[in-house]
Amino acid sequence: MSTQPDACPQCTMTEIHRQGAYHVCDTCGYEWPFERAEEGAGDEVVRDANGVALASGDTVTVIKDLKVKGASTVLKVGTKLKNIRVGSGDHAVEAGGVMLRAEFLRKV
Ligand SMILES: [Zn+2]
Numbered sequence: 417m418s419t420q421p422d423a424c425p426q427c428t429m430t431e432i433h434r435q436g437a438y439h440v441c442d443t444c445g446y447e448w449p450f451e452r453a454e455e456g457a458g459d460e461v462v463r464d465a466n467g468v469a470l471a472s473g474d475t476v477t478v479i480k481d482l483k484v485k486g487a488s489t490v491l492k493v494g495t496k497l498k499n500i501r502v503g504s505g506d507h508a509v510e511a512g513g514v515m516l517r518a519e520f521l522r523k524v
Pocket of ligand 1: 429
């Protein structure tokens with residue numbers, strides 16, 4: 417298993433080596449960081465009811481009463497949820513162990 421790419425993105429020669437967090441091309445000296453594949457991997461932006469992008473650590477309020485899956489409790493409209501975690505999928509927002517749909521939340 418290797419993350420080393422096959423060729424230099426600059427001159428396409430294949431003689432490359434690693435130096436710290438970079439690949440270095442032996443032919444032209446071009447340096448580029450590891451993990452280029454991560455660019456674009458986090459493309460999915462989770463947006464709240466107003467289309468505002470949410471990020472982990474944000475505080476949101478609930479904009480409608482929400483039944484909590486697997487629990488008998490209801491999150492009341494106006495409930496403030498601090499330090500959310502943003503993931504992906506249908507219920508992309510996690511707050512206090514509860515998974516919620518981002519469109520029922522509003523960033524504070
Ligand atoms: Zn090169």
